[in-house]
Amino acid sequence: MGPCRVATVIQADESQEPRTAQPTPRGGHADRVRHPAALLRLVSGLCWIALVLLLAGYARSAALGLDTDVSRGTELLPWPPVKLAAALCGAALLLVPLGYAVDRLLHADGRRVADGVLAAVLAYGLSLALDLLAGDLTTLTHPLPGGGRTDPVYGHLAPVVAFMTAIGTAGMRRWRTALAVALTLSGLSGLITGYATPLSLLLSLLLGWTTAHATRYAVGEPVGTPTEGQIGAALAACGVRTDAVLAVGPTRYLVTQHGGRPDLDVHLLDRHVQASGLLGHLWLALRLRTAPRPLGLRPLRAGLEHQTLLGHAAAAAGTRTRAPVAAVELSPDAALVAYRRIDARPFAELFAEGAADPDSAPTDGNAPTDAELRDALEQLALLQRRRIAHRSLSPQTVLLDAEGRVHLVGLARGEIAASDLLLRLDVAGMLAVLAVHAGPERAVRAAIEVLGRGPVGAALPLLQPIALARDTRAALARHKELAGELRAEVQRQMPQATAEPVRLERLRPRTLLTGIAGIAVGYALLQFLFSSEVNPVLLVADADPLWLAGAALWAAASYPVATFAFSGFVPEKLSFRSTLAAQVAGSFVKVVAPGGVGGLALNTRYLQCAGIPTAQAMSSIGVSQLFGLVLHMLQLAVFSALVGVDSGGAGAESSSLPSGWVLWLAGAATAVVAVSIAAVPSLRRRAQTLLRPLRAEVLPRLLDLAQQPGRLASGVAGQLLVSMCFVVCLYCCTRAVGQHPGFNAVAVSFLAGNAAGNVVPTPGGIGGVESLTAGMLTTTAGMGSGTAIAAVMLYRLLTFIIPVLPGWAAFSWLKRRRAI
Numbered sequence: 001m002g003p004c005r006v007a008t009v010i011q012a013d014e015s016q017e018p019r020t021a022q023p024t025p026r027g028g029h030a031d032r033v034r035h036p037a038a039l040l041r042l043v044s045g046l047c048w049i050a051l052v053l054l055l056a057g058y059a060r061s062a063a064l065g066l067d068t069d070v071s072r073g074t075e076l077l078p079w080p081p082v083k084l085a086a087a088l089c090g091a092a093l094l095l096v097p098l099g100y101a102v103d104r105l106l107h108a109d110g111r112r113v114a115d116g117v118l119a120a121v122l123a124y125g126l127s128l129a130l131d132l133l134a135g136d137l138t139t140l141t142h143p144l145p146g147g148g149r150t151d152p153v154y155g156h157l158a159p160v161v162a163f164m165t166a167i168g169t170a171g172m173r174r175w176r177t178a179l180a181v182a183l184t185l186s187g188l189s190g191l192i193t194g195y196a197t198p199l200s201l202l203l204s205l206l207l208g209w210t211t212a213h214a215t216r217y218a219v220g221e222p223v224g225t226p227t228e229g230q231i232g233a234a235l236a237a238c239g240v241r242t243d244a245v246l247a248v249g250p251t252r253y254l255v256t257q258h259g260g261r262p263d264l265d266v267h268l269l270d271r272h273v274q275a276s277g278l279l280g281h282l283w284l285a286l287r288l289r290t291a292p293r294p295l296g297l298r299p300l301r302a303g304l305e306h307q308t309l310l311g312h313a314a315a316a317a318g319t320r321t322r323a324p325v326a327a328v329e330l331s332p333d334a335a336l337v338a339y340r341r342i343d344a345r346p347f348a349e350l351f352a353e354g355a356a357d358p359d360s361a362p363t364d365g366n367a368p369t370d371a372e373l374r375d376a377l378e379q380l381a382l383l384q385r386r387r388i389a390h391r392s393l394s395p396q397t398v399l400l401d402a403e404g405r406v407h408l409v410g411l412a413r414g415e416i417a418a419s420d421l422l423l424r425l426d427v428a429g430m431l432a433v434l435a436v437h438a439g440p441e442r443a444v445r446a447a448i449e450v451l452g453r454g455p456v457g458a459a460l461p462l463l464q465p466i467a468l469a470r471d472t473r474a475a476l477a478r479h480k481e482l483a484g485e486l487r488a489e490v491q492r493q494m495p496q497a498t499a500e501p502v503r504l505e506r507l508r509p510r511t512l513l514t515g516i517a518g519i520a521v522g523y524a525l526l527q528f529l530f531s532s533e534v535n536p537v538l539l540v541a542d543a544d545p546l547w548l549a550g551a552a553l554w555a556a557a558s559y560p561v562a563t564f565a566f567s568g569f570v571p572e573k574l575s576f577r578s579t580l581a582a583q584v585a586g587s588f589v590k591v592v593a594p595g596g597v598g599g600l601a602l603n604t605r606y607l608q609c610a611g612i613p614t615a616q617a618m619s620s621i622g623v624s625q626l627f628g629l630v631l632h633m634l635q636l637a638v639f640s641a642l643v644g645v646d647s648g649g650a651g652a653e654s655s656s657l658p659s660g661w662v663l664w665l666a667g668a669a670t671a672v673v674a675v676s677i678a679a680v681p682s683l684r685r686r687a688q689t690l691l692r693p694l695r696a697e698v699l700p701r702l703l704d705l706a707q708q709p710g711r712l713a714s715g716v717a718g719q720l721l722v723s724m725c726f727v728v729c730l731y732c733c734t735r736a737v738g739q740h741p742g743f744n745a746v747a748v749s750f751l752a753g754n755a756a757g758n759v760v761p762t763p764g765g766i767g768g769v770e771s772l773t774a775g776m777l778t779t780t781a782g783m784g785s786g787t788a789i790a791a792v793m794l795y796r797l798l799t800f801i802i803p804v805l806p807g808w809a810a811f812s813w814l815k816r817r818r819a820i
Contacts, residue, residue: 032220033271038213045210052203056140089189092182093156097163100175104167111222116167119215123162123208127155130207140200154196154204157183161208166215170299171332223271226330228253231266235338238326240264255338263341264325269304270334288466288504303412304335310388310411311339317386319379320407344407348395348471351437367438368400370446376406377450380430383408384455389418393429394471395436421502425467427451427459431490432468435482436475440489448493457497460490467504543736543794551732555798558725559583565722566603568715569624571708572612578819581810582606585820587800588807600625605820624715631719632751639747643780726750729798730773734783734791741781749776753792770796 097120101113131151134140140152161183169176183205190196226234228245231253235242241258245266248254251273255264298306304327311324322339329335352366368376376398383390390397390411397410415422427447434443447456463486465473476483490497563580582603589598600621607617731746753773770792777788814820 031225032222034217034220035271038217038221041213042210042217045206045213049203049206049210052199052206053134056134056199089182089185090156093160093186096175096178096182097160100164100167100169100172100179103175109167109222112167115215115219115222116163116212118219119162119166119212120159122215123158123211124155126207126211127151127153127158127204130203131155140197140203150195150197150200152200152203153207154187154190154200156186156190157201157204158208158211161205162212162215165209165212168221168332221271223333225270226268226334226336230330231255231336234328234330234336235264235266235326238328238338240326240338253336254341264338265322265341266336266338268334268336269300269307300333300335301329304329304337307337307412310414310416311337313386313388313416314383314408314411314414317382317388319382320405321411322407322409342399342401342407342409344399344401344405346396347398347400347433347437348475350400368434369404370442372400372404372406373434373438373442373446374450375404376408376434377430377447379406379408380426381451384423384426384451387416387418387423389415389422390426390429391415391422392469393426393433394469395433395475396471397469398430398433421462424455424458424462427455428462428464429468429472431456431459431486432463432472432476432483435486436472436479440482440486443486444489444493453494456490457494460487460494460497461502462504463487463490464502464504543733544738547732547736548794551729551736551794552798554725554729554732555803558722558729558799561718561721561725563718564714565718566624566715568711568713568718569627570607570612570620571711572610572616574610578606578610578814578817581814582820584803585807585811585814587803588811591800591804602820606814609819624719627716628719631716632723632755635720635723636748636751636755639744639751642744643742643748723751723754726754726799730791730795733794733798734777734781734787736794737787737790739781739783739787739791741777741783745781746777748780749773752776 097116101116104110104113130153134152141149160179164175164179169179187196187201190201191198228247232242232245232255235255240255242255243258244256246254246256251268251270253266253268255266257264308324308327311322314321315323322342324337325340326338327335328338347368351368380390380393388411390408391413392410393408394410397408399407399409401407431443431447434446438446444456463483465476465483468476560580562583563576566583567574567576567579586599586602589602591598604614604617604621607620608614612620727743727747727750730750731741731743734741734746750773753769753776770789773795774785774788774792777783777791778785781788783791811820
């Protein structure tokens with residue numbers, strides 16, 4: 001028995017030579033592989049289980065109606081006596097997995113049987129647990145004649161489904177038919193006898209299926225590696241007489257034929273090959289419109305047929321490639337393709353990357369010759385004439401033999417009858433490969449000579465990293481300027497070519513973040529609507545309409561005022577419309593970021609897209625935040641001192657907020673901290689390190705603003721007025737719910753709550769703002785707890801919840817204009 005195989009394998013569509021030394025399988029040893037497809041099915045099963053539980057919990061009328069309809073239908077079936085039918089169905093449900101287990105044991109597949117037993121035990125345990133958790137869902141159960149109710153999960157089916165699915169029934173048509181018949185009869189028996197409901201049957205099937213895939217992913221799927229003798233026997237059955245079979249890699253074998261015939265290069269297709277890199281390919285397929293379908297999502301036989309068909313089609317087109325000699329399906333989990341061996345090596349091994357001088361002929365062997373470049377492009381042209389797309393052109397799949405002839409291999413991901421876009425992508429891929437080893441000028445010149453100006457010019461918009469094969473992207477990444485030089489060279493030799501890149505991405509990371517933000521917005525809305533103590537609909541309906549309109553007006557006025565405040569700290573001229581949209585978009589962004597982090601990032605990005613360098617943009621934001629902090633503290637101090645002199649407000653008499661001695665205590669504490677930092681060398685050095693960015697970036701920006709006192713004054717005034725807009729909005733909300741607090745007390749409550757919003761690490765300060773602001777209104781303004789919460793909730797509805805949709809619209813508008 002040889003060493004175990006490893007999960008990292010060479011793909012069957014890669015170059016002919018193995019890249020790295022790998023453990024070689026011997027003696028048919030079985031290994032395990034965690035197939036990502038099992039993980040995807042596990043997640044899908046959990047989602048379906050959650051959907052069934054939601055249907056049972058919230059769509060009671062529909063679920064009960066379905067149960068009633070099924071019960072009436074089963075009463076019309078011409079069944080034999082109920083007890084006899086139930087016994088026969090139970091026996092069939094037991095005999096099918098038992099017989100299948102015996103069959104697998106006779107075929108020496110005991111490890112899969114053990115996995116099936118584990119999955120069945122887990123499914124049964126989860127069924128019992130779910131019975132306890134979902135026992136209150138009456139839509140999943142029936143009342144029993146002797147009292148009590150049936151189980152929410154029809155537990156007889158889940159272990160059987162888990163057992164059979166964990167073992168696998170691919171290619172076992174008879175056993176799959178027997179399982180389907182047994183499950184159908186058992187389910188009908190449960191419905192007729194009243195021990196199951198439609199939803200409990202569905203939940204049982206989903207639970208068994210999901211548990212099986214969870215087990216398969218957790219412990220891995222056993223995969224048997226064929227021996228050299230088995231491979232030789234399989235080839236002999238196809239008429240290939242072998243003298244020796246030598247393993248040269250985890251999935252590659254070198255076969256010497258009898259009678260001096262050419263050697264064969266045999267590639268093994270199994271679960272390892274399908275699982276390798278599947279998650280990365282899935283992500284690429286999600287992002288890229290032209291991404292090939294991942295091999296792991298194809299049935300093994302479909303992949304075998306596709307790979308063989310591509311090899312025959314390429315050979316028929318006259319392209320020098322590996323011609324398939326035989327294709328054999330060894331088992332439902334393994335197959336092999338035998339190719340005629342090519343004595344050639346990939347460009348990646350023969351030539352140095354970027355070693356060629358574009359101004360001289362490569363006579364030192366570090367780069368391909370002009371004839372070899374033309375030959376590579378001629379091989380591609382042969383594929384293009386037959387509309388065959390390679391889709392994996394890279395330095396590993398372009399080979400050169402000893403006679404200077406180029407071979408194209410790795411066609412497993414290709415396509416027949418390919419679209420124009422895929423053919424243009426191949427031209428772009430070949431240009432990139434040749435530019436890596438021969439330089440952009442020689443690569444473009446050879447491409448124009450062989451392919452013509454039309455195909456080369458059409459490939460220019462597709463010279464994007466995302467459109468290239470992984471190995472090609474890696475090679476270009478090692479030479480950061482090469483991609484830009486290649487595009488520039490195509491434009492230099494073909495000035496009429498369109499240079500605007502074609503959008504190949506169907507999903508950009510920014511779009512994904514927007515989707516996540518939308519989910520967070522929905523969650524925040526649900527939390528606000530269902531977790532608050534006050535119903536927002538009734539709150540708005542019962543509010544005083546005049547004061548409510550005033551609150552909405554001041555909330556809306558805060559955005560143009562914030563625009564003036566933001567523009568005042570940027571010396572450069574900004575578009576008022578775009579800047580206003582950026583401030584409105586902040587209402588959408590802040591729901592996915594703690595405190596003001598989202599708004600800061602959005603404003604920084606806006607300034608960058610407006611043409612302001614990153615350092616200056618961040619400095620302007622820093623100056624704005626510095627002034628905002630100072631002004632906020634000054635306002636809090638002033639209004640705290642004025643709380644006691646409120647006139648005509650209910651909070652004037654009941655205010656319990658200390659005023660003078662708190663300010664003196666805060667000043668004394670600040671003085672002690674400053675003296676300590678100045679006296680202790682370590683603290684002084686730490687403070688200097690923290691203040692270095694302020695001294696190096698913010699202060700110079702502040703000096704630039706000092707040259708424009710009018711702009712700086714508008715920024716400072718805007719900062720003050722933004723706070724006042726929100727204070728007045730909160731004050732109008734308190735009056736809308738029928739309270740008469742003092743204005744100064746409301747101002748202190750807002751300033752304290754807003755400070756909490758920038759400290760609490762929740763989106764938009766959810767939780768911290770509401771609790772602290774309501775508590776401050778109760779303490780400083782003498783409002784009752786219920787009315788304080790109502791006023792704060794109304795304020796948050798106007799300033800946090802309602803602006804989300806306009807913020808999303810502004811965010812989308814800025815994205816379309818590429819302003820963020």
